[in-house]
């Protein structure tokens with residue numbers, strides 16, 4: 001009896017620790033560190049034994065977590081099941097890719113042929129490819145049918161414009177964008193940033209002029225582009241979806257994965273703008289009435305970020321890239337990168353400094 | 369006894385058929401394959417040797433998506449993960465189940481929800497079709513992301529495949545829009561509020577949304593051009609809220625507009641794979 005109580009209280013305190021680690025700032029920073037550690041040590045972490053251990057540990061953690069009623073309530077929602085599937089398949093596919101990259105990179109160092117080598121050997125489409133496709137098609141059909149029999153598609157109460165659910169969530173694949181709404185105005189979170197994602201993806205082949213790593217898995221030959229892409233994809237897309245699914249509850253408040261979604265919890269909102277910090281805190285006076293004067297610090301900050309920083313970078317850290325791609329490509333690439341970097345910067349500023357807007361021309365809905 | 373008669377007949381016919389097939393199957397097959405009907409459809413022999421196997425692919429409009437021979441490295445499962453193919457297959461599954469669902473669904477506020485309910489209650493197979501349609505849609509979103517991930521990590525967007533990558537990005541956007549427009553159709557709370565949250569963003573489009581930056585500058589004689597009844601969200605929803613017009617609009621976009629564009633772009637995508645030299649590989 002006593003040991004049972006002891007076990008229960010340890011479990012509870014463990015849950016408390018995990019809930020605390022899942023606060024936005026720690027969760028985000030831990031994810032970033034995990035990604036960096038993975039990319040630095042990709043050769044070690046993708047070894048089958050190591051990867052299997054990590055995968056098994058995560059699966060075990062996930063299964064044990066499912067015994068918690070609050071966590072179970074989230075993952076059992078039918079429309080959240082795809083998110084579980086996505087997390088595991090993203091993990092698995094990332095492993096498959098980086099494992100082959102590690103092998104290829106080692107082989108290139110030793111001057112051996114790549115996994116993909118022998119590309120001139122051809123096989124006939126009938127039967128080799130057609131049969132593979134047939135098998136894939138059959139398996140996929142079977143999986144879909146079994147999935148459809150086991151899990152019913154959700155159908156909630158009929159639509160009612162007068163009863164808003166709390167929280168009201170976008171479809172799961174847009175939850176990352178919805179999370180951005182916390183930190184940015186809708187025109188940035190909902191229009192500009194998605195637009196930039198699309199533009200950035202389309203621009204990628206025209207910006208990335210590195211001719212190597214075309215048609216085979218490698219990390220060593222294109223570390224910068226791959227790291228940037230993985231940061232955008234894993235952290236800013238997948239992790240934010242996880243935020244939105246597991247950690248956002250009523251009133252879009254943050255809740256730990258094992259916390260009860262309390263409708264009445266109030267979150268303190270003490271957000272400040274750069275203008276407040278500059279004029280009130282540092283200058284010790286009230287905000288100027290004229291918005292142009294008021295926002296001068298913000299204009300300097302954002303102007304420096306978007307217009308002076310690129311020039312500095314071109315002469316220092318990104319010098320090689322600037323030389324390689326030329327002025328126009330560099331300008332486009334650096335703008336995309338700076339917008340991408342602004343997302344985590346703003347998030348961290350919000351969590352640590354309660355930052356609301358760097359630049360707040362509320363008069364014209366123009367706030368960053 | 370009488371009521372069992374059909375069963376007996378069916379079983380007997382089946383039994384006789386099986387025996388005939390087992391005994392004379394080979395002979396029948398040869399007879400069919402030598403006949404005029406078969407040869408009018410398939411203009412090649414049984415795909416047994418190099419030539420007939422090549423013909424099997426060349427003379428079939430669907431298999432003709434493929435070249436006759438492909439690089440070995442390109443079709444290894446660990447290279448492509450078959451993700452593009454899976455995305456394509458899921459799209460086909462969505463089209464088939466989607467057309468079936470259209471027989472039972474009316475995009476009108478009074479009927480939409482009830483129709484979905486009735487599918488499950490009255491036509492069991494339709495309930496299953498709806499399940500497959502919904503999970504297939506989710507699966508397609510995941511598989512298209514993973515397909516993009518593999519194309520990125522193998523550097524397959526690099527020359528000469530830049531344009532096909534662009535086509536792919538547009539397909540990605542359209543797939544998400546397909547999923548998004550379909551989300552509204554069951555007309556339940558989940559649907560209505562997810563679309564409300566999603567479409568509210570359009571309000572804030574710069575210049576074109578009535579709560580977006582710069583929109584207030586668009587005026588004629590002091591009358592604002594962009595207001596709740598004329599902005600981007602209004603164009604999307606055909607109204608200022610998610611109501612009957614939005615349902616009809618999303619239905620048409622979901623069932624006709626986007627699928628047609630996606631089909632065309634998939635054709636372009638596949639065509640370009642061949643024109644760009646097949647699946648990428650080390651030079």
Ligand code: HEM
Nearest residue numbers: 448452453455456516524532533536537539540646647648
């Ligand atoms: C409806 C969506 C899509 C379908 C049905 C589709 C289908 C396919 C298929 C069957 C292949 C052959 C190789 C493979 O399976 O990996 C392929 C290759 C390719 N896909 Fe897609 N795809 C889609 C979306 C995308 C997206 C979103 C991108 C990128 C943003 C993309 C970029 C490419 C490129 C560049 C290739 C050539 C890869 C190579 O040569 O190695 N596709 N696609």
